[in-house]
Amino acid sequence: MFYTIVGTQWGDEGKGKIVDWLASKADTVVRFQGGNNAGHTLQIENKIFKLNLLPSGIITGKKCIIGNGVVLDPWALNNEINKLSLQGISINQFNLMIAENICLILPIHKIIDELNEKLRGAEKIGTTKKGIGPAYEDKVGRRSIRFCDLEDDHLLKKKIKNLITYYALRLRNSNIKINTSELFKDLKKIYELLKQYAKPTWKIINELGTKNETILFEGAQGAMLDLDFGTYPYVTSSNTSSGQIFTGSGFSKRDNHEILGVTKAYTTRVGSGPFPTELKGKIGNYLIERGKEYGTVTKRKRRCGWFDANLVKQSITISGINNIILTKLDILDDLKEIKICTGYNIEGTNYDYLPFSESMQNKIVPIYKNFIGWETSTFGITKWSDLPKNAQIYITSIEKIIEADISVISTGPERTQTIDKKKLL
Ligand code: GDP
Ligand code: IMO
Numbered sequence: 001m002f003y004t005i006v007g008t009q010w011g012d013e014g015k016g017k018i019v020d021w022l023a024s025k026a027d028t029v030v031r032f033q034g035g036n037n038a039g040h041t042l043q044i045e046n047k048i049f050k051l052n053l054l055p056s057g058i059i060t061g062k063k064c065i066i067g068n069g070v071v072l073d074p075w076a077l078n079n080e081i082n083k084l085s086l087q088g089i090s091i092n093q094f095n096l097m098i099a100e101n102i103c104l105i106l107p108i109h110k111i112i113d114e115l116n117e118k119l120r121g122a123e124k125i126g127t128t129k130k131g132i133g134p135a136y137e138d139k140v141g142r143r144s145i146r147f148c149d150l151e152d153d154h155l156l157k158k159k160i161k162n163l164i165t166y167y168a169l170r171l172r173n174s175n176i177k178i179n180t181s182e183l184f185k186d187l188k189k190i191y192e193l194l195k196q197y198a199k200p201t202w203k204i205i206n207e208l209g210t211k212n213e214t215i216l217f218e219g220a221q222g223a224m225l226d227l228d229f230g231t232y233p234y235v236t237s238s239n240t241s242s243g244q245i246f247t248g249s250g251f252s253k254r255d256n257h258e259i260l261g262v263t264k265a266y267t268t269r270v271g272s273g274p275f276p277t278e279l280k281g282k283i284g285n286y287l288i289e290r291g292k293e294y295g296t297v298t299k300r301k302r303r304c305g306w307f308d309a310n311l312v313k314q315s316i317t318i319s320g321i322n323n324i325i326l327t328k329l330d331i332l333d334d335l336k337e338i339k340i341c342t343g344y345n346i347e348g349t350n351y352d353y354l355p356f357s358e359s360m361q362n363k364i365v366p367i368y369k370n371f372i373g374w375e376t377s378t379f380g381i382t383k384w385s386d387l388p389k390n391a392q393i394y395i396t397s398i399e400k401i402i403e404a405d406i407s408v409i410s411t412g413p414e415r416t417q418t419i420d421k422k423k424l425l
């Protein structure tokens with residue numbers, strides 16, 4: 001059996017918690033896109049684990065794979081491994097494998113990320129400044145240094161020289177320079193620490209698949225940050241939709257695959273870009289504080305708004321999602337009235353999807369359906385029948401509007417605070 005978990009909004013839907021919850025069923029957990037721009041928080045018996053690059057299955061001791069679709073900051077990975085080992089999680093070549101052909105994030109990519117944002121001025125994306133975009137640009141431009149390139153000194157020197165020529169032109173009006181011998185030395189040093197993890201992971205994943213092992217593909221970010229289908233240019237630089245698992249890992253089996261979409265019971269977004277249901281006043285602030293909506297990676301306040309069924313429906317279609325997992329229901333507990341956006345009106349015309357045009361996106365007037373709040377705690381509830389009637393009505397109404405089943409409802413950050421309505425576990 002194969003599972004894919006993807007975010008259906010703008011990221012931070014609670015994918016980490018759900019991957020950890022489902023990991024008991026899996027033998028292997030695979031990351032297939034993004035990089036350390038991701039921030040997945042897991043809370044297990046009051047212990048908090050924050051993961052950026054490592055698949056969330058690492059906490060339960062599962063085999064974990066960082067696939068070729070990810071961009072790898074080797075220094076960030078080494079720090080994450082050290083941080084987790086201080087929390088008692090041991091990482092070795094048996095529970096971590098990294099695709100040999102993965103492209104690296106280098107220090108220059110972080111510098112360029114900052115510079116690009118500065119140049120965009122008021123139009124800045126609000127990136128995590130982890131060098132994600134520039135690293136993917138080098139991948140597409142066929143200039144990247146890959147993990148396997150670190151083995152061969154001659155090739156590595158040639159590749160560094162190549163990059164230096166490219167960036168010298170790009171940065172000719174600045175005083176930023178790449179120091180060749182320093183970069184070479186630093187890369188060799190970090191490679192010594194990490195080379196034990198380098199494997200032809202595409203081959204391993206397919207072999208595990210044929211042996212009937214359960215593989216869980218862990219998405220990062222969310223559908224609306226997808227490079228093709230998101231709110232471009234206010235997106236990340238990878239495809240976050242489920243189609244990416246195949247190219248981002250080399251896995252080829254298409255059958256026995258459950259695609260699970262993680263969806264917050266409201267909507268959040270970090271960084272710039274359109275957000276039709278954004279709430280800037282009292283309710284927005286309530287959601288930020290009650291939901292602890294501060295970014296894991298950058299600590300920025302997340303923008304908050306009502307549940308946008310129009311967007312989620314689109315994500316379900318694009319990713320072929322079979323089941324929705326609804327998280328953070330408990331955050332809505334104190335609200336008197338709750339709204340769901342069922343469609344958009346743009347200059348008098350109704351839309352049941354998000355048009356790509358930026359100018360149209362900026363003119364969206366959301367169409368809302370109102371619901372009466374339940375005004376009682378749902379925190380930690382584990383049975384559907386224990387949910388207040390109005391919470392049940394809210395959930396079943398979402399199901400109707402998005403035309404998909406909500407199989408799991410999360411009522412708290414702990415693994416155990418979960419309603420397994422359709423008995424997924
Ligand atoms: P991810 O990036 O999709 O993995 O999500 P993040 O980890 O960035 O953000 C989700 C946050 O909400 C984390 O701090 C989780 O511990 C927390 N969380 C997840 N599910 C629930 C829930 O159902 N209720 C509450 N109160 N917190 C949750
Ligand atoms: P997880 O996996 C939320 C956002 C950034 C910015 C845009 C581009 O935790 O859900 P980038 O650094 O990727 O070039 O930034 O994407 N972003 C995320 N927002 N959750 C994430 O990951 C994100 N990763 C990137 O805030 O708007």
Ligand code: MG
Pocket residue numbers: 011012013038039040041296
């Ligand atoms: Mg996150």
